[in-house]
Structures are given as C-alpha cells and as structure tokens.
Amino acid sequence: MMRSAMQLLHHGLLCLTAFFASTNVLSNAQAGVQGVSAQYLLGLGIGDITGPVVETNMMGYASLAQTDTGLHMRQRSRAWIVADASNASNRIVFINADIAMGDTGVRRSIVAALSAQYPGLYNNANIALVSTHQHSGVGGYLEDLLPQITSLGYVKQTADAIIAGTVLAVQRAHNSLAPGSLSLGNTTVLDGNRNRSPSAYLANPADERARYEYDQDKDLMLLRFDDASGNARGFLSFYAVHGTSIYENNTLVSSDNKGMAAHLYEAMVEPDAMPGNNTFVAGFTQSNVGDTSPNTLGAYCESPGEPWDGQLCEFEHSTCGNRTEDCHGRGPGFRDSNLGYESNRIIAQHQVDGAKTLMGQSLPAVSGPVKYVHTYVNMSFREFELPNGTTVRTCPPAMGYSFAGGTTDGPGAFDFVQGDNSTSQNPFWEIVKGAVTPLPNQEQIDCQAPKPILFNTGFAHWPYEWSPSTVDVQMLRVGNLVMLVMPGELTTMSGRRMREALRARLIAEGVLGEDAYVVVAGPANTYAHYVATREEYAVQRYEGASTIFGQYTLEAYIDKYSSLVSYLADNATGQPESDPAPANQTGSAISLQTGVVFDSAGIGHSFGDVKTDVRNASSPYKAGEAVIATFVGANPRNNLRLEQTFLSVDQLVNAQWKAVRSDSHPSTTYQWARDSTILGTSTVNITWVVESGTPSGTYRLTYYGDSKSIGGSITPFVGHSSNFTISS
Numbered sequence: 001m002m003r004s005a006m007q008l009l010h011h012g013l014l015c016l017t018a019f020f021a022s023t024n025v026l027s028n029a030q031a032g033v034q035g036v037s038a039q040y041l042l043g044l045g046i047g048d049i050t051g052p053v054v055e056t057n058m059m060g061y062a063s064l065a066q067t068d069t070g071l072h073m074r075q076r077s078r079a080w081i082v083a084d085a086s087n088a089s090n091r092i093v094f095i096n097a098d099i100a101m102g103d104t105g106v107r108r109s110i111v112a113a114l115s116a117q118y119p120g121l122y123n124n125a126n127i128a129l130v131s132t133h134q135h136s137g138v139g140g141y142l143e144d145l146l147p148q149i150t151s152l153g154y155v156k157q158t159a160d161a162i163i164a165g166t167v168l169a170v171q172r173a174h175n176s177l178a179p180g181s182l183s184l185g186n187t188t189v190l191d192g193n194r195n196r197s198p199s200a201y202l203a204n205p206a207d208e209r210a211r212y213e214y215d216q217d218k219d220l221m222l223l224r225f226d227d228a229s230g231n232a233r234g235f236l237s238f239y240a241v242h243g244t245s246i247y248e249n250n251t252l253v254s255s256d257n258k259g260m261a262a263h264l265y266e267a268m269v270e271p272d273a274m275p276g277n278n279t280f281v282a283g284f285t286q287s288n289v290g291d292t293s294p295n296t297l298g299a300y301c302e303s304p305g306e307p308w309d310g311q312l313c314e315f316e317h318s319t320c321g322n323r324t325e326d327c328h329g330r331g332p333g334f335r336d337s338n339l340g341y342e343s344n345r346i347i348a349q350h351q352v353d354g355a356k357t358l359m360g361q362s363l364p365a366v367s368g369p370v371k372y373v374h375t376y377v378n379m380s381f382r383e384f385e386l387p388n389g390t391t392v393r394t395c396p397p398a399m400g401y402s403f404a405g406g407t408t409d410g411p412g413a414f415d416f417v418q419g420d421n422s423t424s425q426n427p428f429w430e431i432v433k434g435a436v437t438p439l440p441n442q443e444q445i446d447c448q449a450p451k452p453i454l455f456n457t458g459f460a461h462w463p464y465e466w467s468p469s470t471v472d473v474q475m476l477r478v479g480n481l482v483m484l485v486m487p488g489e490l491t492t493m494s495g496r497r498m499r500e501a502l503r504a505r506l507i508a509e510g511v512l513g514e515d516a517y518v519v520v521a522g523p524a525n526t527y528a529h530y531v532a533t534r535e536e537y538a539v540q541r542y543e544g545a546s547t548i549f550g551q552y553t554l555e556a557y558i559d560k561y562s563s564l565v566s567y568l569a570d571n572a573t574g575q576p577e578s579d580p581a582p583a584n585q586t587g588s589a590i591s592l593q594t595g596v597v598f599d600s601a602g603i604g605h606s607f608g609d610v611k612t613d614v615r616n617a618s619s620p621y622k623a624g625e626a627v628i629a630t631f632v633g634a635n636p637r638n639n640l641r642l643e644q645t646f647l648s649v650d651q652l653v654n655a656q657w658k659a660v661r662s663d664s665h666p667s668t669t670y671q672w673a674r675d676s677t678i679l680g681t682s683t684v685n686i687t688w689v690v691e692s693g694t695p696s697g698t699y700r701l702t703y704y705g706d707s708k709s710i711g712g713s714i715t716p717f718v719g720h721s722s723n724f725t726i727s728s
C-alpha cells in the first residue's frame with residue numbers, strides 16, 4: 001500500500017519446534033509422507049537483504065516522516081526450489097522476500113544474475129519474486145516513480161542489498177538440492193486477520209457473500225518439504241494478512257508479522273542457530289491481502305480532547321469527526337506496546353500455530369509434474385470478453401481520490417477520506433493535480449469511472465514511468481498445487497473469484513483433477529497496486545481507489561490467467577507469446593539521498609567507546625529488564641554488515657566469550673543518531689530485553705561498526721560494554 005505522494009508536495013519538493021524440533025518434526029518420519037519415492041529434488045535457502053537501516057525512508061506506509069533510525073530484525077529472502085527428479089532442469093524457484101512488494105527492476109537483476117550463473121536452469125519464467133508485504137522495511141528500491149516519492153527517489157544501496165541477498169538465498173537453495181517429497185494441507189487461523197474495508201465487502205452480492213462464513217479468508221495452506229527419509233526441511237505456507245502490525249511511527253527496520261513468524265518457527269526448530277543461519281526454512285507467504293488487516297480489534301479514534309476519542313471510527317469512511325488522520329486500527333497487543341511490537345508477535349504466533357498444526361499431521365502427498373508459465377501483459381486498454389459475451393477493456397493506470405485517504409492501518413493526509421467517489425473533496429487538489437500528473441482526457445475519465453482520478457499515473461512518463469502498465473503474469477504448478485503469482489494485492493473476494501475461476505478452468509481443461517488446489521501469492525514480481533471486485537470498486541475505499549486499471553481489472557486478470565492454464569498441462573512445452581518487457585528504468589533513476597560524508601569520534605574519543613555503560617556486575621539484571629549501553633558510533637550505511645550483525649550479546653562460557661544474540665533477535669535493538677552533521681559525530685544505543693529463561697551468568701554487549709574517514713576509506717571497529725550479570 002502506498003499513500004501520500006502529496007506529503008512531498010506539502011514539503012515543497014515535487015517541482016521536480018522447539019517441541020517439534022526435538023522429536024516430532026525433525027527425527028520422526030511418522031508425521032511426514034511415507035511410501036512416496038522421491039519424485040522431486042528440493043532445495044531451501046535463506047539470505048540477508050537488509051538495506052541501509054538509517055537515514056532512509058521506510059517502505060509500505062509511504063510516509064515521508066518514517067525515516068529509519070536503526071534495526072529491530074533483519075529482512076531476509078527465503079527460497080524454495082522444486083525440480084522434477086526425472087528431468088532436473090525442469091524446476092521452479094519460489095522466493096519469499098521480506099519486503100513490501102515485488103519490483104520489476106529488482107526481479108530483472110535477480111533473474112539476470114541467476115540465469116548467468118546457472119545457464120539453462122533458472123530463467124525469467126520459472127523464478128517468482130513474492131513479497132511478504134511488510135511495512136517496516138527499508139525503502140527506495142522500486143523502479144517506478146510513484147513509490148519513490150517519499151524515499152526521495154531511488155536508493156541503489158537498498159535495491160543492491162535485496163538483489164544480493166536474494167541471489168544468495170537461491171544459491172544456498174541450489175547447493176542444498178536433494179531428493180525429497182512434498183505434501184500439502186490446510187487449516188484455519190481465525191484470529192489472525194480482520195477486514196479493514198467491510199463496507200466495501202458488503203457491496204458484493206449477498207448470495208456470493210452467503211457462501212462464506214467470514215469476510216476474510218481464514219485458511220492457512222501449507223506445502224511441506226521433506227528429505228528422502230521423511231524428515232521436514234521446511235515449508236511454504238500461505239495466509240492473507242497485511243504486514244502492518246508494526247505502526248507507521250516505528251522507525252526501526254523490522255520484518256512485521258510474516259518475517260517474525262518465520263523467525264519464531266525457525267528458532268523453535270533450531271534454537272541454537274543465529275537468526276538467518278538456520279537450515280530449516282519456514283515460509284510465511286502473503287496471499288489475497290488487499291482488504292485484510294492484522295489490527296484485529298478494529299479501528300478506533302485517537303482524538304484527544306474530542307468527544308469521539310476512543311470510539312470506533314465511522315463505518316463507511318473510517319473517519320473521526322470527519323477526519324481520516326485520527327482513525328487507527330488496533331492489534332491484539334496494542335495496550336502492551338504502542339509501536340505495535342506486541343501485536344506483531346501475537347499475529348505472528350497465530351500463523352506459527354497454524355503451521356505447527358499442519359506440520360504435526362500426516363498430510364496428503366503431492367505428486368505430478370513441475371510446470372510454470374510466465375508472460376508480460378500490457379494492461380493499458382486491454383480488450384477482452386466477459387463470460388457473458390460483452391467486450392470490455394481495462395484502462396491506463398490511475399489512482400482515485402481515496403488512495404490519498406489511506407487505510408485504518410496507515411491513515412491518509414489532508415481532507416481525503418475513503419469511500420468517496422465525488423470529485424471535489426479538496427479544492428486545492430482540483431487546482432494542483434494537473435501539475436502533478438497530466439489531467440485525464442475524457443476517454444480516461446470514462447474508462448476509470450466511477451473512480452474520480454487523483455493521479456493519472458498511466459499518462460505520467462516524465463521523468464520516467466510513475467506506475468507500471470506492463471505486469472508479470474505467472475503461475476507455478478507442482479502436482480495438484482497451482483500458485484497464482486499476482487502482481488498486486490487482491491481483496492478477499494477478488495482472491496476467491498480468481499482462485500475459483502482458475503480452479504474450474506484447470507479442471508475443465510483436464511490439466512488437474514478434483515484434488516486441484518489453487519492459491520494466490522503476492523504482491524509479486526511487479527507492483528500494480530490493488531485488485532478489488534467491480535462492486536468494491538464502485539464504493540471507492542482505499543482498495544478500490546488503488547485498483548489502477550479500472551473496474552474490470554479483476555476480470556482482466558481472470559481472463560488472462562485462464563487463457564494460460566494449458567501451459568501447466570502434463571504434456572505442455574514452451575512459453576506463450578509475451579508483450580514487451582517493461583523498460584529498464586534504473587539508468588535514469590533520480591536519487592536525492594546524500595551519501596555518508598565522513599564519521600568522527602569527537603575529540604578525545606575513539607569509535608566504539610562506551611558513553612553510558614551497563615549496570616555494574618554487582619547489581620544483576622533479571623528477566624524482563626532492558627540492558628542498555630551507549631557507544632561512540634559511526635554511520636551504519638558505511639557497511640550494511642549483510643549476513644553479519646551490528647551487535648552481539650556475549651555470554652562468558654568456560655572463560656570464553658560466546659555470542660548468544662545478534663541484531664536480528666527480536667529481543668535486541670540497534671539505534672543510531674547523528675549528533676552533529678558538521679563534526680560527523682554520532683551515537684549508538686544497543687538494547688537487550690532479557691528473555692525469561694536466560695541462564696544466569698556474566699554477559700557483555702558488543703557493538704560492531706564501520707567508520708568513514710574524510711578521505712573515504714572505511715575501517716571496522718568493535719566496542720564492548722562492561723561485564724554485567726544476570727541472575728534468574
């Protein structure tokens with residue numbers, strides 16, 4: 001999701017197991033699939049993709065004010081390879097990247113690197129770059145202009161980190177390829193999501209709604225990966241819930257609920273491995289996420305002093321006293337942590353519990369071919385026939401007014417509200433919108449109706465494309481499972497219609513039988529915003545206003561994906577004809593972010609010196625307490641320390657220091673602040689909240705930094721706090 005490009009205008013800038021681990025899952029073949037010969041070669045891998053953790057805009061809420069100031073948990077890409085054992089060059093690569101959305105430019109580079117390194121194995125068609133859709137990661141990596149606005153353009157360092165870490169994850173998966181088997185199942189996770197636009201959902205036909213118990217999908221589907229002996233190596237799961245547990249006022253880079261769920265599961269299976277150094281790979285993938293929210297308690301007014309403070313927001317427009325800004329969704333832990341961290345942990349745990357349930361069962365085996373299909377589709381003015389025979393067409397991209405209203409997960413700015421298709425919410429915008437993007441012509445107005453156009457992005461080509469016109473359409477098949485890899489965020493009902501139509505078509509064409517299992521994964525590959533149903537589109541809440549190709553966007557995707565199912569048939573060969581790939585825009589990308597000039601420790605100090613120390617060893621810390629030390633710092637943009645750490649908690653074991661926590665443990669945080677731009681001085685805080693069960697003993701905090709000299713050379717350094725003790 002993306003919100004307020006106008007913020008920039010506003011700033012005048014736009015003129016331009018632990019329990020399973022033990023026995024069940026890892027060593028007991030009972031829970032796995034038995035009697036199935038290894039039909040597949042399976043590979044799993046993980047890589048660190050964390051970009052610059054300070055002085056960079058964060059991606060998801062598109063808030064100019066949300067500039068990162070440190071690290072809570074690292075972002076990672078996880079990769080699963082499934083190859084057909086009878087023809088190992090026939091394979092698919094599913095990447096679950098802990099980022100807000102897939103991107104054409106990042107994907108292009110990943111595909112280029114992998115196809116050069118492994119000729120004939122990995123290509124543009126069999127690699128899917130799926131995002132967790134989290135909203136607390138590093139921004140600036142997207143190729144189109146609209147999502148770059150709040151990050152002051154393109155941030156190459158972010159894109160490079162995502163590309164390098166993702167390629168590493170696939171390399172590790174490739175190097176781990178071994179015979180194995182797959183199995184598949186589903187369960188329900190009731191408390192993990194809530195509809196954030198129920199008034200739009202209610203616009204769907206009553207008889208259609210009557211077929212479903214909830215206004216959200218509660219299914220968690222899991223594909224289990226076993227080795228040849230039936231021991232679990234990991235899994236890929238699908239569940240729809242926005243990565244917005246952590247609020248927009250957090251500025252520490254984190255992984256939101258999907259990345260947290262993966263960490264919790266992996267740490268349960270391999271409790272002694274540092275985060276990211278595990279071999280069991282847990283996949284929590286995003287699905288039809290559009291109108292889902294992890295803020296399961298509902299949306300309330302935060303309007304101190306007003307009579308409606310603390311009341312539920314108004315239903316249709318999510319306003320408080322007619323204003324959007326004060327309406328905020330509440331997660332299950334909102335009372336315990338006002339940045340959303342506790343809610344994040346709870347929503348992650350619900351997904352972990354769902355996955356654990358399935359991993360503890362004997363699931364039906366998956367067997368059958370590995371197939372994939374990919375094509376580029378130009379979605380501007382695509383003509384096609386609806387099932388009733390009427391010819392309709394899609395439109396060049398445009399954002400509606402309610403796009404600027406934001407959502408209850410991250411409300412919009414100024415006077416914009418959701419659920420309004422009147423054209424004059426804000427007279428200021430009537431005047432300036434033509435200066436931002438070209439005013440729509442009558443054809444575009446009619447095509448996008450009933451959406452009133454705020455940003456006519458499909459006609460904005462200067463200085464480069466604002467929104468994609470060309471999207472990636474992709475499907476991956478393993479046996480009876482088909483993954484619809486979608487370039488946007490489908491709402492709950494859109495996802496249901498899409499899955500149902502594709503499942504029916506797969507069966508009708510004889511590609512799959514009645515056991516066909518179809519899931520949606522996304523937003524993936526390219527970011528083409530939202531996909532609401534036609535009925536939801538008429539209501540124009542945020543999801544409808546962000547459905548960029550017009551009211552028939554969903555039908556166009558159903559039409560296109562359906563036309564390609566024959567490429568997934570057992571005997572299918574080759575790939576379909578494709579529209580031209582989107583142009584590589586990174587060469588012309590504008591970047592306004594300035595680099596690190598230099599670092600200085602200040603007179604009389606050295607980098608890594610302790611400024612404020614931990615408590616004396618004679619007064620021990622207890623579980624639940626925060627251990628904090630402050631150091632003379634340097635800018636972490638000098639070295640991202642990918643696959644490494646900015647900090648460690650060291651324990652004295654047999655007179656040797658052993659690192660027991662890294663910067664990616666949820667219990668630690670790394671915070672950086674500049675003291676003086678002129679002098680180049682900065683401070684780092686390292687915090688560890690002692691977990692219950694931490695062994696008594698002697699510990700210290702260690703800070704790993706890298707300083708830049710005036711000449712430009714970068715030098716690593718290390719700082720230690722004093723020793724402290726923990727007594728349980």
Ligand SMILES: *[C@@H]1O[C@H](CO)[C@@H](O)[C@H](O)[C@H]1NC(C)=O
Binds near residue numbers: 088090
């Ligand atoms: C093996 O798979 C590759 C990739 O799909 C395909 O090009 C090739 O024709 C297949 N080989 C055989 C013998 O089927």
Ligand SMILES: *[C@@H]1O[C@H](CO)[C@@H](O)[C@H](O)[C@H]1NC(C)=O
Binds near residue numbers: 186187
């Ligand atoms: C989930 O699994 C159950 C039991 O195997 C099955 O009946 C149901 O159709 C599955 N759900 C979906 C969405 O396929």
Ligand SMILES: *[C@@H]1O[C@H](CO)[C@@H](O)[C@H](O)[C@H]1NC(C)=O
Binds near residue numbers: 273274277
């Ligand atoms: C990662 O795991 C391997 C194998 O268990 C171990 O040898 C290595 O020291 C670990 N690395 C880190 C940074 O923990």
Ligand SMILES: *[C@@H]1O[C@H](CO)[C@@H](O)[C@H](O)[C@H]1NC(C)=O
Binds near residue numbers: 321322
């Ligand atoms: C909100 O708008 C309605 C309709 O214009 C108006 O009647 C009401 O007084 C407004 N409420 C507030 C608190 O401004």
Ligand SMILES: *[C@@H]1O[C@H](CO)[C@@H](O)[C@H](O)[C@H]1NC(C)=O
Binds near residue numbers: 328338339
């Ligand atoms: C962060 O935002 C949430 C949601 O608006 C709010 O409830 C909380 O008080 C804010 N926390 C801080 C520290 O500003």
Ligand SMILES: *[C@@H]1O[C@H](CO)[C@@H](O)[C@H](O)[C@H]1NC(C)=O
Binds near residue numbers: 378379380381469580
């Ligand atoms: C997409 O199709 C439209 C309408 O045919 C055309 O004007 C536009 O140039 C195409 N865009 C690309 C990138 O090919």
Ligand SMILES: *[C@@H]1O[C@H](CO)[C@@H](O)[C@H](O)[C@H]1NC(C)=O
Binds near residue numbers: 386
């Ligand atoms: C086909 O469906 C569309 C969308 O509901 C509708 O506008 C059109 O009138 C229908 N055409 C026929 C021939 O019923």
Ligand SMILES: *[C@@H]1O[C@H](CO)[C@@H](O)[C@H](O)[C@H]1NC(C)=O
Binds near residue numbers: 450
């Ligand atoms: C919004 O669009 C719908 C569907 O076209 C229409 O019924 C409704 O009256 C419109 N609302 C406004 C405020 O224009």
Ligand SMILES: *[C@@H]1O[C@H](CO)[C@@H](O)[C@H](O)[C@H]1NC(C)=O
Binds near residue numbers: 510569572573
């Ligand atoms: C694949 O098999 C189907 C069903 O048996 C058949 O109709 C189709 O022609 C075959 N396609 C190819 C490319 O052999």
Ligand SMILES: *[C@@H]1O[C@H](CO)[C@@H](O)[C@H](O)[C@H]1NC(C)=O
Binds near residue numbers: 112584
């Ligand atoms: C995209 O363009 C940039 C700048 O021209 C170039 O460095 C890069 O290699 C291109 N990417 C690919 C995958 O071709």
Ligand SMILES: *[C@@H]1O[C@H](CO)[C@@H](O)[C@H](O)[C@H]1NC(C)=O
Binds near residue numbers: 683684685
């Ligand atoms: C470090 O913590 C202190 C005390 O809470 C706070 O005043 C300071 O702003 C923090 N510095 C950074 C870099 O976060």
Ligand SMILES: *[C@@H]1O[C@H](CO)[C@@H](O)[C@H](O)[C@H]1NC(C)=O
Binds near residue numbers: 652655722723
């Ligand atoms: C901390 O403990 C280590 C290991 O026992 C010891 O070498 C070191 O001198 C201690 N540091 C302080 C400041 O007491």
